[in-house]
Amino acid sequence: MGSFPVTARNRVRRLSEKARYEEAAVFSVLDAGFVAHVGFIDRDRPVVIPMLYARDGGRLLLHGASKARIVRLLASETPVCANVTLVDGIVAARSAFNSSLNYRSAVVFGRARILEAEEQRMHALRALSEQVLPGRWDELRPPAPRELKMTAVIELSIESASAKIAEGPPQDEEEDYAIPIWAGVIPIASTLGNPEGDARVPPGVEPSPAILSLAGRRL
Amino acid sequence: MGSFPVTARNRVRRLSEKARYEEAAVFSVLDAGFVAHVGFIDRDRPVVIPMLYARDGGRLLLHGASKARIVRLLASETPVCANVTLVDGIVAARSAFNSSLNYRSAVVFGRARILEAEEQRMHALRALSEQVLPGRWDELRPPAPRELKMTAVIELSIESASAKIAEGPPQDEEEDYAIPIWAGVIPIASTLGNPEGDARVPPGVEPSPAILSLAGRRL
Numbered sequence: 001m002g003s004f005p006v007t008a009r010n011r012v013r014r015l016s017e018k019a020r021y022e023e024a025a026v027f028s029v030l031d032a033g034f035v036a037h038v039g040f041i042d043r044d045r046p047v048v049i050p051m052l053y054a055r056d057g058g059r060l061l062l063h064g065a066s067k068a069r070i071v072r073l074l075a076s077e078t079p080v081c082a083n084v085t086l087v088d089g090i091v092a093a094r095s096a097f098n099s100s101l102n103y104r105s106a107v108v109f110g111r112a113r114i115l116e117a118e119e120q121r122m123h124a125l126r127a128l129s130e131q132v133l134p135g136r137w138d139e140l141r142p143p144a145p146r147e148l149k150m151t152a153v154i155e156l157s158i159e160s161a162s163a164k165i166a167e168g169p170p171q172d173e174e175e176d177y178a179i180p181i182w183a184g185v186i187p188i189a190s191t192l193g194n195p196e197g198d199a200r201v202p203p204g205v206e207p208s209p210a211i212l213s214l215a216g217r218r219l
Numbered sequence: 220m221g222s223f224p225v226t227a228r229n230r231v232r233r234l235s236e237k238a239r240y241e242e243a244a245v246f247s248v249l250d251a252g253f254v255a256h257v258g259f260i261d262r263d264r265p266v267v268i269p270m271l272y273a274r275d276g277g278r279l280l281l282h283g284a285s286k287a288r289i290v291r292l293l294a295s296e297t298p299v300c301a302n303v304t305l306v307d308g309i310v311a312a313r314s315a316f317n318s319s320l321n322y323r324s325a326v327v328f329g330r331a332r333i334l335e336a337e338e339q340r341m342h343a344l345r346a347l348s349e350q351v352l353p354g355r356w357d358e359l360r361p362p363a364p365r366e367l368k369m370t371a372v373i374e375l376s377i378e379s380a381s382a383k384i385a386e387g388p389p390q391d392e393e394e395d396y397a398i399p400i401w402a403g404v405i406p407i408a409s410t411l412g413n414p415e416g417d418a419r420v421p422p423g424v425e426p427s428p429a430i431l432s433l434a435g436r437r438l
Contacts (some may be wrong), residue, residue: 009264014287035320037302040269045228046265048258050304050324068233083256085269090411092430096348097366101254105269129315139400140315144347147316169417181358182426184416186348186433192309193406198388200396203353207401211311214405 001027009109010160021162023058027032029106029163030055031086032219036082038062038156040073040112049169053082053156054127060108061124073150074112080156082108086219090186094179102166102185109160115153124153135210150169190219220246228328229379239382242277247305248325248382249274251438253351255301257281257375259322259331272301273346279327280343290371293331299375301327307436309405312389313398321362321385321404328379334372342397343372354429409438 001023004010012019020026035055047069054061059084064071074080080081089102115121122143129137143151170183192214195207207215220242223229230239239245255272258265268289273280280303283290293299308321332338341362348356362370389402411433414426426434 009221014284017410031325035304035306037258037267037269037304037321039256039258039265039300041260041263041265044260045298045328046258048256048300048302048326049339050256050302050322052320056227065233081258081265081267083267083269085254085256087409090351090433092352092355092414094359094363095366096344096356097362097370097392098358099348099352099355101271101351103254103269107267109264125315130311132320133311133318136311136318137315140313140435141395143314143316148312151316153303157303158382161426166279169415172419176360180421180424182414182416182420182424182430184414184420184426186430187412188409188438189412190306190407190409193408193414195311195401195403195405196388197403199400201401202392205399205401207403211401211405219407 004161007160010107010162012162012164013194015164018166020165026163026177027055028160029086029104032086033086033135036060036084039081040078042073048067052125052128052132054131056127058158060080060156060158061127062156063125063128064152064154066150066152071114071154075155077111077113080110080112081157087188088167089188091170092183092186094176094181094183095174098170099173100166104163104165106161106163108156108158110156110158112154112156115155121148125151133210133214135213139208139210192217223380226379228337229326229381231381231383234383237383237385239384245325245380245382246274248305248323251304254302255279258300259297261292268296271347271351271417273343273350275346277377279375279377280346281375282344282347283371284372285369285371290302290333290373294333294375296330296332299329299331301375306407307386308407310389311402311405313391313395313400313402317389317391323382323384324381325382327375327377329362329375329377330371331375334374339366340372350427352433358427358429411436
C-alpha cells in the first residue's frame with residue numbers, strides 16, 4: 001500500500017510528528033472504529049452527523065433512510081470530511097499545558113455519491129453489517145425488498161486522508177520533573193460486554209457464534 | 220432549564236421519537252463526554268476535527284495552539300457545528316435492517332470566537348482540565364506565561380442544539396420474532412483503567428486524589 005500525498009487539505013499542522021500519511025496507518029484507524037463523524041455543508045453552514053460506516057478498499061460506505069436529508073445532501077459528488085477518533089487514554093502530565101489525550105484519529109476528505117446498482121448496494125450493506133458485527137449478516141434473513149427500498153447507500157471515495165496517533169507517557173517540561181507529583185496515563189478501554197438478550201428470545205436459543213465472538217472484544 | 224426551539228437547523232429528521240430538545244438532555248450528553256467533533260468550513264470545503272471541550276453553561280469552550288489554522292478559522296463568529304456522540308451498545312436485531320447502535324448524541328450549532336480577557340481564558344482552561352480530569356487543576360502548578368501565550372481559547376456559544384438518544388432492545392418486525400435466533404444488545408462500556416505512572420515518577424509518589432478518583436469511572 002502507498003501513502004496519501006500531503007497537500008494543503010490533509011497536512012497535519014499541529015503536533016506534526018504524530019502525523020501518518022501511509023494508507024496502512026489511515027486504514028488501521030478506520031478499521032478499528034465503526035462510527036464516523038461526517039461533515040458536510042448545508043445552506044452555507046457546516047453540519048456534523050455521526051454515521052455508521054464500513055471501510056471498503058479506498059472508500060467509506062455509509063447508509064441512511066432513502067428519504068433522509070443527509071442522503072439528499074450527499075447524493076451528487078458532495079464534498080465531505082469524515083473523522084474517526086478512538087480515545088485510548090488520558091495523559092495526566094505535571095502541568096495542565098502538557099496534559100492531553102492519547103488517541104488514534106483519521107480524517108478523510110472525499111466526495112459522496114449514491115450507489116444505485118443492486119449488487120453494489122448489497123455488497124455495501126453487508127460491509128456495514130460486518131464492520132460492527134462480523135459474521136452476523138450470514139446468520140440473518142436476507143433484506144426484504146421493502147427494506148432495500150427504504151435504504152440509501154452512499155459511497156465516499158477517499159481522495160485525501162491522514163491519521164494522527166498520540167500515544168505514550170506525558171512529555172513534560174524538563175524542570176517540571178522535579179515536582180513531586182504523580183504523572184502518567186490513565187488508559188481508556190472501550191469493551192464489549194456480555195450480550196443481553198431481549199424479552200422475546202425463545203427459551204433455549206443462545207447467542208449465535210457471531211454474537212459470542214464479540215463478547216469481551218476491545219475496540 | 221428550558222428547551223432549544225425546534226428550527227430547520229436543529230430538528231431531528233430521522234427517528235424523531237428519539238429526539239430531545241430540552242437543555243437538560245443536551246447538556247447531559249455534553250457533560251458525559253470530553254471530545255467533540257467540530258465542523259467548520261475552510262475554503263468552501265467542510266472540515267471535521269476532534270477537539271477537547273468543556274461545557275460551561277450555554278457554551279462550549281475549546282482551545283488550541285495560538286498559531287493553529289483552526290484557531291484562525293474559528294476566530295471571528297465562524298459558524299460551527301459540534302457533535303458529541305457516546306456509543307453505548309450494539310443492537311443485534313433479527314434482521315440487518317433493524318440492527319443498529321444505542322448511543323447518546325448531541326449536536327450543537329453556534330458561532331466561535333476567541334476569548335481575549337485573561338480571567339475568562341483562565342476560567343476556560345480550568346474548565347477544560349476539569350471536564351477530563353476533575354480536581355487535577357488544583358494539584359498542578361499554575362500555567363506559565365509562555366504557555367498561556369501559546370494557547371488560544373475559543374468560545375462556541377450554543378445557538379441551537381438537539382440530542383438524540385437511542386436505547387433499549389431491538390425493535391423487530393413482528394413476523395421476525397418467529398425466527399429462532401438470538402437478538403438483543405451487546406453493551407459497550409468505555410472505562411478508565413488503572414493509572415500507569417511514567418518512568419520519572421519519584422519513588423514513593425503515589426497517584427494523587429484526582430487521579431485515584433478517576434480509576435474505574437465509566438464514561
